[in-house]
Amino acid sequence: MRWSYSNLNLKFHLFPIELMIIETSALKYNHGVDRLNSEGIPRYQLTIALKDRRQVFEARKINICMLCRRRGVNSCGLCEICYSGLDGEELRLASLWLTGVNP
Secondary structure (H helix, E strand, O other): OOOOEEEEOOOEEOOOHHHHHHHHHHHHHHHHOOOOOOOOHHHHHHHHHOHHHHHHHHHHHHOOOOOOOOEEOOOOOOOOHHHOOOOHHHHHHHHHHOOOOOO
C-alpha cells in the first residue's frame, strides 16, 4: 500500500516503511540529538567544554558555535538556537558566561 502527501503543488509518495523511518527520526530529534554537526562537539561533552575557558574563547574568537558550527555566537560560545535548547547544568554554566562570571 502507498500513501500520497501533497503540499504546495509538490507530491511525495511514501511507502509504509519510509513513513515509519520519518516518524522515528522526528521522535529522535525531539528527544535530543547527540551531535548537530559532525564538526561540532557532541552534546554530552558540552558541560566539559563550557568549563574549559580555552574552548569557549576559541569559539568566540572564530565566531562559530561549538555545537552546530553556525556563525554568530554569544559570550558562551553558542549560537542563539543552541543556547535556547540548553537545560540543567549546561544552562547554568552558559548563564555564568553570559553574566560575565566565567566558571
